[in-house]
Amino acid sequence: MIRVRFAPSPTGFLHLGNVRTALFNFLLAKKERGTFILRIEDTDLERSRPEFQEGIMEDLRWLGLGWDEGPGVGGPFAPYEQSKRSAIYQKYTQKLIDEGKAYYCYVTPEETEAAKKEAVLHHRPLRFDNRGRDFSTKEIDDRKARGIKPTVRFKIENPELKMHDLIRGDVAFNLDDMVGDFIIQRADGTPTFHMTVCVDDALMGITHVIRGEDHLPNTPKHILLLEGMGFKPPAYGHLSLIHGPGGEPLSKRLAAVSVREFRKKGYLPHGLANYIALLGWAPGNDREIFRWEELQQAFSLEHVGKSSSNFDPDKLNWLNGQHLRLLSDSEFTEQAMAYLLREEKLLGEEALVRRVLPVFKESVEYFEQLEEHLDFLEGYFEYDNQVLISRPESREVFEAALAVLPELTAQGDGLYQEFIDKIKPRVKAKGKDLFMPLRVALTGKEHGPELKKLFSQLGTTFLKKCFERALGRGTLYERN
């Protein structure tokens, strides 16, 4: 039984990169019928904020990435917030010190900084030179007297390390030209990321760590630390990074790629997930559109690529549009209404909007685009083509329409046909000259959905107001 985790630090909202890591972990868990764990890495008290944790959890739930263990749902290894697990880390740090695998280091930040500059000058790796390992008792007492608080560093004994990465294959490191003994506990007594990650991955029984490629250089450290504590390291897989449309690195400041922004614009969670999955993963055949359950079945780590990829908004829009079209009319209406209500973009009467909504299912790629299509329902709009509306031929059409409306008896789509049949003999205009004025009178726009569909959904009461307005007789609604 595999156990995977997504371990964000609550220092910002989720963006495309984070989400893909979460998604791949989730998908792997579902595919293998394993357990997906959410762990909050909030050991950086300075930058961690509760509202970010809340926000991340909300975004994950919205995407459908529910967790089996973690904040809110609990689990056998609770708590899942690292800020609440200090005593556990403390215990393991002490054990490492007792066993001589870690040591108190009295070297100051200023000294390591200076050593780094020195290293650059001599074309040497920018790493800690382990100078704190062998301080004499006198030296240590001296530094203590100067008020220097020690960090705890993990001793690197075997710098040569080979590992097998689930995605990248065999990777070899020589820690000697990467890092020196690294800090596992800060001078203020709090544990660092390396310590908390290793302890928690071990204690929580994590079997597969799927994370961003930026963590690849950390992995040898983690393997060594884990082994030092007597644990068997999990399998690691490193995902290459996602970049923006222009190839620029993704950043938390880039609003265009934050999950919240996609929610706000009205993307379907499963459309977004489908798109993200395709960034770095391919099914091995030509298929691209996956329903949520299908994605969970199709996913496999073997087909995850090694090269980095760029986010392409065009393709996301297309794919989301495809997912929209997969929805039934009633599903579409429910989801669109929920969106319009949530984002306070509802224009016109709710019942009317509900009826009209399905007409636009093929016209939009995400819900925000509904806004410009629906604005005519509110009644206060400018005609795209005022000249067309004012033409005598057009006015004749509107007069005839008003005369025909009360005579209509058909229901549904037949309403429009009956209307056309009855109005045609009464007016001179035909073809485009007949249909364009009708279209503009209804929606104010020259382009839009099929008149036939729209007509029957609007209802004769609303239609009557439309034609009256087109003739300059009052507005659809009274302004208050």
Place this chain on the structure above:
RNA sequence: GUCCCCAUCGUCUAGGUCGGCCUAGGACACCAGAUUUUCAUUCUGGUAACAGGGGUUCGAAUCCCCUUGGGGACGCCA
């Protein structure tokens, strides 16, 4: 500066493990046409790629090396 990772159409990718089935396939975008008395949708067709150079081999997109390019890491952040 040091180390690590990566490299197929503009973009996402298939193919690479088992070299010949690849005159390199699909998708987005773009262009053209059809359908739709509008726009969109849908459909059909088209432009477009194995970064460069060396090897290995009868044969390389596929294996090896170098170069170049891109990315990442080098925190008492995670």
